[in-house]
Amino acid sequence: MTGEKNEKKAAIAGAAVRLFTERGFHGTPTSLIAREAGVSNGTLFHYFPTKEDLINFAYFEIKNRMAEEIGRGVDAERTERERMRRMWRNAVLWGVDHPDEYMFVQQFCSSPFVRRLPPEEFLKDAPAVFESLTGTLGKSCLEGIPIEVAFAVISSPIDAVIRSIINPGGNLDRDRLIDASFEIIWRGLTGE
Amino acid sequence: MTGEKNEKKAAIAGAAVRLFTERGFHGTPTSLIAREAGVSNGTLFHYFPTKEDLINFAYFEIKNRMAEEIGRGVDAERTERERMRRMWRNAVLWGVDHPDEYMFVQQFCSSPFVRRLPPEEFLKDAPAVFESLTGTLGKSCLEGIPIEVAFAVISSPIDAVIRSIINPGGNLDRDRLIDASFEIIWRGLTGE
Amino acid sequence: MTGEKNEKKAAIAGAAVRLFTERGFHGTPTSLIAREAGVSNGTLFHYFPTKEDLINFAYFEIKNRMAEEIGRGVDAERTERERMRRMWRNAVLWGVDHPDEYMFVQQFCSSPFVRRLPPEEFLKDAPAVFESLTGTLGKSCLEGIPIEVAFAVISSPIDAVIRSIINPGGNLDRDRLIDASFEIIWRGLTGE
Amino acid sequence: MTGEKNEKKAAIAGAAVRLFTERGFHGTPTSLIAREAGVSNGTLFHYFPTKEDLINFAYFEIKNRMAEEIGRGVDAERTERERMRRMWRNAVLWGVDHPDEYMFVQQFCSSPFVRRLPPEEFLKDAPAVFESLTGTLGKSCLEGIPIEVAFAVISSPIDAVIRSIINPGGNLDRDRLIDASFEIIWRGLTGE
């Protein structure tokens, strides 16, 4: 019986994620979310006192799903390179498979609407990976740069790759692009 | 008889850029823009029939200024490496010097509001630079990848660097970060 | 638990009719209607999603009340002439007693705003009367003319009579005018 | 050279009539009228200090043209009956040939916007005809009714006939309808 408790809350959050990604924060009235979730207008505000609360909740939901997916199988890899490579692929593939959610996260991150939140850097939520790279970064020319900054820098091509694949355009060879982008960063870091 | 002709239009566009960057598209009513620009509400709509028109105008204004700044002095450099390095620094410094404008452009690009515009990739408007790099890219492991995709990939750390510097945080050594990020990409591309 | 359910809707429609007739569609802002009805601006749009919806609703309300009044007592009359005469009087008296509503209907019917609605001819909604006259019309010189056209033609003086009585002017003998106008039409039709 | 003086005024009035009839008073902004007339916004207000002035001007323009047309050839008829019959046909045919102008006049007359104007009864502007009918009306059952009221009553079917012809609908036999409607009124008045 416990699960039922939050059935409605889950329905609301689900509808919110879907609609926000399709139409943006401001293009999505709370009334529409409630309707799509099959609950009343008032119920929505019972669970999320503010529209901003709902946006944040949706954001963290997605963020968590994404982080989980990115970390999948990383620990099973033997070398530092392979761990990072696995993560790299996971990240790109998640973005490509969930373009709406991906763009929602991007939209969220560059929206002044939520600039107040603590800055959530890419991959911050994959602590295992995060720490495992500290050594590599420290030996690169990024040595001395704060770890989260270094991390943001080297993972940034992931975003470019995802956008290139997502956006309708020429027939890209996905795997080549993923591998090549990774190679550039890895070689740039280690010289190998 | 001076350039006063478009004094008001310029005032409106200027106020718009400032306010949009501070408060977002949706957080900025046209009435506020007009007030800040020192004109009446109606005058704003005389020059920009739609709020969206105003947003687009502001975007292209900034985009052009940025592109011009990024290309500055690039042709004077002798080697391929120095040309790209110059561009790299120009780009980061422009972003750092114009954080509001920079974030406005980012906000614009990941807004579902304007997803329909032709995808304007970073630096696309610096054709001289753009073409000069074709050779270098062609010999790297990005060979065969469409040029604009390759370009988006290698320039993506610029975004991360700018954000890291802009965001309030520890005392970063800007120059080291700019150089290090460039070195990673350059070495990644060329092995040098 | 009474009919209070639509108290507010009725209040809005009532205020709308009154104000529209006094000031015209375009001279009556929705905000004024809401204020006069004692509800908030938002409530008005809760019940009538569009101003046009409100106008149409008001129109059909009045139309129905009018049609009901015009048919009153007609069936009790014995002869064709008396039925038509009764209807004639009813129509004029309704217009005279409800000048605002009457002019609202007229305004509605000649407004380009609503030209798209199916043309609702005067009295169309009093089918009993309508059919009872078919015989008379068929034997007159209007024989062969489509019934609704014939009807529009012979009932048109009603409008002139109502307007003459409504408009401030000399002291008209209402009853004489009503009877005389009817006599002309009746004699014109039947020769009696 | 004198005619040129009012070239612009005429252009404005012409555009106004056309646009008002197509789109209604409220659907026609003054700026649109000016543009269609090929003059500036300010010029329009130079000639017509108020939009209402322009509406009135347009109304009287049409009214005069209509009255002239209705009176055409009436004096040449020999009998009272033929004079009225000629007028009847003229009126209907004018309405049918100028449906936009006709509806504009109707719209004008039942608009509360201009309720303040002296009531302009149908045909009032054709004094010759008007007076020639006085005798006939005086001997009918409308005897004793104020002449303009009597006139409004007997001419009202003209409106119904015009509307029936104008409105898209079955194939009406125009001439039969015009004749029949006239016959009813004439017989109603005179018993002939």
Next chain:
DNA sequence: AATGAATGAGCTTTCATTCAT
């Protein structure tokens, strides 16, 4: 006379949020 930029009050409509039931 002619222009058209400038005005600002006012319009319809939206929507996050409240609250009595």
Next chain:
DNA sequence: AATGAATGAAAGCTCATTCAT
């Protein structure tokens, strides 16, 4: 917990009108 009617502050945009040139 759940409802959905009610709210009212905005928002984007229009347009008759003014006025400096």
